[in-house]
Amino acid sequence: MIFEEKKGERFQKVIKYDKQMPAIFDFGDLDANGERITYSILGELRDSFFTSEKNETVSRFYFDEIAFLAGNIQKRNGSKYARVDAKFKKSIDGFLDNLRNVHYLVPKLDKRIPLFATLAKDSQEKFIEVKISEEIYQREVLDDFGNVLVPEKRVIDLFNSINWADSQYLEFGRKIHNSLKSKYSMRLYHLLAEFRSTGRIIKSSKYIEEDILKLNAPGKLKNRNAIIDKAVEELSELKNEKGDKIFEFINVTKVGTKKDYQYRFDFSKFTLDLPRNVKESSGGxxxxxxxxxxxxxxxxxxxxxxxxxxxxxxxxxxxxxxxxxxxxxxxxxxxxxxxxxxxxxxxxxxxxxxxxxxxxxx
DNA sequence: CTTATCTATATATGGCCGTA
DNA sequence: TACGGCCATATATAGATAAG
Incomplete structure (x- = not known):
């Protein structure tokens, strides 16, 4: 099916979510396409402002739309087609299987809060229907005088905000994110995007290796250096559609002892991955x-x-x-x-x- | 010396792309 | 839309090397 490029314009160009989100929901070890689909769809659900009243709102995504969002695109005769082949359908299934089980285990309470309230597939009509949970994962905490210490938070609030300036969030360009070849490059990019205005990250080996890169097997852990080097190499070469380099430099060092160490990332502050910061050129x-x-x-x-x-x-x-x-x-x-x-x-x-x-x- | 880490290599898997 | 060849990526393994 032809997917006109204009149709793609209505999609979000920027993926944005609360910085707390990755700590609350672990998407697991998705493959590269799974990562692209997941973040693209979450990006689309941003600022949807569902109401939990009787008219339940679910978002519908057709397979060709998902392929387009995820950058699974085939160019022919100057036109762009969404590639929805058997392999891509498998990626969609992988995304559904993984994300259906994603939940937040509320500390001390034996309560599981899912990320999605709805996550259904219609193979016949070729679409999926999605709705982010509206459950409260964090109750309001007041001090003795009735002042709000910790505001109440619902799952949907991790992706919705009336005013993002009030919350701690991170954001990155969808197209540029989905252009990355390996899942590790994407995961590292999420991390760097969180510190885009700082240019420095010092985090424990556990956080980087397990939480961010999900090197959850002995083989992967053994190859951590090669995996990180490769991801850093790909990010170092990353360019936006206009051809601007996103990172002038990225350096990774380990600090501490061999057994107990932290990763230190030093990199140039960056903004050119966000479409709004890319100046229109007269052409290319x-x-x-x-x-x-x-x-x-x-x-x-x-x-x-x-x-x-x-x-x-x-x-x-x-x-x-x-x-x-x-x-x-x-x-x-x-x-x-x-x-x-x-x-x-x-x-x-x-x-x-x-x-x-x-x-x-x- | 013991153990963790690094390097090189092998193999499986999946993505890309041209062709039918 | 489906298929197949080619290539990059993901993962595992073994021997070499360096840290403690």
């Missing part, structure tokens, strides 16, 4: 590589010269033209500078005209 030039075909470049923007009202729509071009196009962009940027001298401006415009005359011959 992307290298296209296809098997058994000469490489070409795909340009995604229009240029217009003063002699013609018709903009040139440049799509597929050679490397030579791609270079010129990039230079036109640079000249355009420079021309926006108000402090240019008359001479500089004339020269830049001359250059621009020259480039465009070459491009108009394509």
């Amino acid at each position: 030039v992307e290298k296209v590589l296809k098997k058994n075909q000469p490489e070409y470049f795909r340009a995604n923007f229009q240029i217009q010269d003063e002699f013609s009202n018709e903009p040139y729509n440049i799509i597929d071009i050679t490397e030579e033209y791609a270079l010129i196009l990039t230079q036109v962009q640079e000249v355009n940027t420079k021309l926006k500078d108000e402090h240019l001298t008359k001479f500089e401006r004339t020269e830049l415009e001359k250059t621009r005209r020259l480039f465009i005359s070459v491009l108009s011959k394509i």
Whole structure:
């Protein structure tokens, strides 16, 4: 089924939740697609403000929507298709099986509070229905004077807030998160996102290895360094859709003794993974590589010269033209500078005209 | 010396992508 | 939409090496 890209615009671009959430709900050792599906859907359920009155509200996600959200997308002839093959359906089942059992065990009380009140699948119609629990996991605590020490919290509050500025939350871009290849990269990214404005994390080995990365088997634990190095390597190369690097650097060191140690992460503070912080560019030039075909470049923007009202729509071009196009962009940027001298401006415009005359011959 | 950790390697699994 | 080849990832294992 074709999944138009426009349809995808209504989805949340940012996944956001209370910092307490991971400590309360452990999603278990999901595979990479399971991680993508889980966080994408939780992202969609954010700020839904269900009412627990009689009209029970559940959210419905069709399989192709889930594939689109999770980034399981196939490109063909410039169109994007949601890939809902047998393997992806298996990932959806994995997500359902894992998340159905996710619950919070309230300390001291023998009470299990599930994350989801509804988590059902309709294989015939190809959709799932989801509703986050509204149970109270934390009762209100008052001091002797009746002041609220700890506010009452429901499960849904971990994902809903009237005013997020009032709560401790973390957030990250959905697309960029789902572009990560390994589950460990994603888990580490969640952690770094929590400290995006600090750039430093010092946490116990247990917290990093068991709670965050879920290295819950002897084999995984033995390979912890390789796993962490690989995840850090992938995150270090992470770029947003515009091509900006998210992290300038990420360094991991162990502090303490060999038996009792902490992980220390030092990294550049980051914001460019959040779509709202990515400035609109006039377009981009992307290298296209296809098997058994000469490489070409795909340009995604229009240029217009003063002699013609018709903009040139440049799509597929050679490397030579791609270079010129990039230079036109640079000249355009420079021309926006108000402090240019008359001479500089004339020269830049001359250059621009020259480039465009070459491009108009394509 | 004992034990934990590291490195290299093997194998299974699952994702990607082109083709039918 | 289904299939299959190819490649990256996940996991396990053994021998080498370093810490205590």
